[in-house]
Structures are given as structure tokens and as C-alpha cells.
Amino acid sequence: MQKIVFLDRATLAPQIKLARPAFEHELVEYGHTQADQVAARLDGATIAITNKVPLTADVIAQLPSLKLVAVAATGTDCVDKEACERHGIKVSNIRGYALNTVPEHTFALMLALRRNLIAYRDDVLNGEWQKSGQFCFFNHAIHDLGGMTLGIIGEGVLGQRVAEIAKAFGMRPLFAAHKGREGLGPLYTPWDEVLATSDVITIHSPLTPQTRGMLAMPEFRAMQRTPLVINTARGGLVDEDALVRALDEGLISGIGFDVLSSEPPGDDNPLMRIANRPNVIVTPHVAWASDEAQQALADQLMDNIGGFMRGAPVNIVV
Template sequence: MLKICVLDAKTLGEDAQLSVFDRFGTVEIYAETRPDEVVERIKDVDVVITNKVVLKEETLKDASKLKLICVAATGTNNIDLDYALKRKIAVTNVAGYSTMSVLQHTFAMLFYLMESLHYYDKYVKSGEYAKSSIFTHHERPFHELYDKTWGIIGLGAIGKAVANAAQAFGCKVVYYSTSGKNNNSQYERVELESLLKESDIVSIHAPLNNSTKGLIDYNRLRLMKRSAVILNLGRGGIIKEDDLARALDEGLISGAALDVLENEPVNSDNPLLGIKNSERLFITPHIAWASIEARKRLVDEIALNIEAFTQGKERNRVC
């Protein structure tokens, strides 16, 4: 039987059914784990489950019994993979569990901005609509998605799902490959500058790496149409937040929606929190991935990764 610990269960939600791990042995569940608590909590365990807690050489070196690290996410940048390989500690992740959740949230964010939903809801509930002499209200005109150009930065699994849905709405889809290696014959691949210039909607679904950090800066935001909207559901840091705040204040673009920020939770002095017209900006606290169904798939996949490991099989293994 294995000794398992979950280091940051709170990130999976209080409704997560972590009892699925009980069949493998004893399970210690921690809601959160501070950096100074990691060494003590993992020193005698066989399996560690972590979402965002960092596991580097200095925290892993005393975990002599550790055999498996299960990352409760797709990205593994919080794990020292080289050291894990050296120690023969297996590392697994979970890919694809949140695709439909992020797809749904992408369109929810877009429509909130594009159709001024906050304004119209407030207009009715404030009593202003009750005073109207006509049945409708045209203070905030909106456009259809049909026949617009949707530019996608990062055409992975999520990017492809968004592309398919955008196409169903009648959009022309173009994409930019952040790695330079993605060639998809279904959609037109363009250079980043061309994508920014011609797109009515730009959505980011890329990882944060040396190629994407600071990719969208003030000069590139200036290339966009003044009527355009940019959405970031990839990683914070891809858009330079100071530059985005400036572009929104100057009216260089119509709006922006972000589910990810460079620092999470957001810093209280983040320039985006103080822009002149806050209705141009919609921010959610990194929740696009976190539908009930997606989080259930995530936990179930982790359990399957542990099961495969106990049977000597490789499943979603990173190293």
C-alpha cells in the first residue's frame, strides 16, 4: 500500500472527490502547503499530488521514499524534471481534461464584452428600462460574430476547439504558431503581425515560455483594429499588463478579457485594476479550466495515473 499526500487540495475545489485515492493506501490531504512546509510533508511518502506547489531539488532531496509525482495540471514547470529523472522519480501530468471548459469560458468572456451584457443587465435592474417609452434600447450597439476574423495564438487542443466553434459562428479563422512547428491545413497560418492587423477577435491559448513571454506588448497592440477584442486564456505574462492598460486607456482596442494574470492572485497595484473605463476589461480569477466536470476528469485521471504506475505501466508520464 502506498502513502500518498495531496499538497494543495484547495486548488481542486472543496467538492473534489479525493476519496478516489483511498484504494491505493493512506492519503494525507493538505488544503494548502507553504514552501517551508514541503520538506516535512513529503519526506515519508511514496506519491505526491501537487497542482502548483513547487517541487525542486532542495525540497525533493530528503524525500527518500518518493516514487511518483502526480501533477494535477498539464504544465509541469513547477517540477524539477531533471532531478526527478536523476532520482528515478516518475512524473505524470494530465492533458486535455479542461478543453471543453476553457472553450466555454472563452465564448462566455467574449459575449460579456461584445454585447455589453453588464451594461444591459444593469439598465434593466436599475429601473431605467421601466421608464422607457419603447420596448428596446440601443445605447450600446453590438456586432454579430458572423463574417468576422478570429485570430488564434496557439493552436493546440484548446485552440483547435475554439477554432471549430468560431467557424460554426461563421468566422474566418487564422492562427499563429508560437512554436513555429504547427502546420494545420484546416486553417490559415499567418505571422503574428498579420493576425493582429486583420483579426476582430484575438484569443490566446498558448503556454508561457521563452517564445511567448511578453509576446503581446504595446507596439503589437497598436497593430490591432480599434474595434478588436483580445482574450487571454493561455498564461499570464504573454500579454504585458502595463502595455494592455495603456492600450485600453488610449482606446487602441475595444476591449480585453483575461482569465490569467502574471501574478496570481492579482497584485493590488496591478495597473489593469485602475484603468479609466473598466467596462472595456473583464477579468476572471483563473477559472476557465475549473468546471465541475473538468475537475472531476482531472481527479479521475490522476487516479488512473497512480493505478498505471502501480501496475508498471506508463500513462501520461512526463519523465
């Protein structure tokens, strides 16, 4: 009998179905799990499922029965993978499920900001249309995506899909070379050139020690076209204090963020302090979360577990 424990089932919508594995098992689901509950809840478990609940080295050392950590997401920074490797525990993740949902959310943010949809909606609700005396009014600038240069940081499947959609809009997509590196081939445009020439910059990178804080004041000061900055990847990729300062100084023209450095954010988060501005859109880490994408994630999650138990593991990180 295999014991499977899902530590944070509430990170998937309630309508999303989890297929039951074919092998004999007990599945225990917790909506949420606090850090001091992890070890007790995984006691005796052979398979742990986590989306965002951290599995630290101290906890992993207390779980001799654990064989697999199945992460219900692409990013695995919540798991101490070196500790898992030391203890012979495999870690799997989810891949390719967000090919539509994240790029679509990315462009929803771009369109809303470039066309000032939030500001115009507020005007309509405040009666500005009625006061205008004509069929339309021009309180806020409206800009097309067509003809704009789109700087893409991150050349994985999501970055590639964003580039495809950008071309359909008539944009010119550029993949940024990795910060501090040159000579990476014809796919890439030098990092500094992307910063200097982009009208919109969108981030689709993993969060690693090398990418943490990759956009800060030096990068914002290098942006010559006051671009929109879009982030649907990870909050820690951007220095949030510097981001707000860049907006205040006119170095960038707008912010569309689906991810923050701490989630849920505290009231003192720099972006939460300015979230009511019309050129700032903050969404609660839902770019990945269309029903279609969530179900694909759930199906792949259980396939990962089934493959591991059959001796044919897939999507193994370590």
C-alpha cells in the first residue's frame, strides 16, 4: 500500500479532478499545510505532492519512507533537491501544461496596459463618458502592439509561444541573451540591446540564484524606450523596490505582474502600495490557472506518479 499525501490541494481549483492511480494506495489531501505541519503529515508517506509547500532538508531527513516528491508545478524551488538526492528521493515536475494560459495572460496584461483599459473603464464608471458630450473621449493615450519591439527574457516553451503570438500581432520579438553572457547563438539578441530597444519586456525565466533580482535599477536605467514590464514567471526575478522607483522616475511606462516576491503579499509590498494606479495591474498568480491548464496539470501529475510506480519515471528533475 502506497501512501500519497497532497500537502496543498487548495492550490488547484475544486472542480479539477485528480485521477486515481492504478496501484493500491491511500490518498490523503490537505487544503493547506503550514511549515511546522509538513513532517507530521508526511510521516509514513511514500509519495508527497506539493505545489508551493516547502520541503526542506530538515524535513526530508525525517521521512525515511519517502520515495517521490511530485511537484504540482513546473518550478521546483520549494524542494531541497540536493537533500532529496542524498536520501535517494526522486523529484518530478509538470511541463508544457501552460502553453496557452500563461502567454494569453501575458498578452492580456500587455493589451490592457497599452490601451489603457483600466483607466477608461474607471472613467466610464465615474460618468466621464456622459460628461464628454460626444461619442468618445481621449483622456488616456492608446497604443497598438503592432510595430512594437517585444523583449523576451526566457527562451523556453512559454517564451517561444509568446514570440509566436507577438508575430501575429505584428510585433518584433527579441530573445534576450542570458545576462552577463555573449555568444549564445543566432536566437539571441545581446542583453543590453534588448533592454535599450524594447517597447515591452516580458519575463519567462525560472527563479534560480543566478536569475534572482535580474532586473534592478541598473537594468531599468538602461531601458531607453520606457517599456511596459510584464512578469508572469516568478516575483523574485525583479527587485520590486527598484521597479516602483523606475515607474516613478518615468524609466518604464507600466507594470503588469502576476507574481510577487512574497505570496500572498503583505500590505507593505512595494507593488501593493501602487496597485490602484491605472498603469499598474497586479493579478494573484493566476496566469497558469485556466481550467484547461489546471486539468492538464492534474492529469500529468498523476501520470508522473503512475510512471514512477511502474518503474518508468518521467519528468524527473533529480
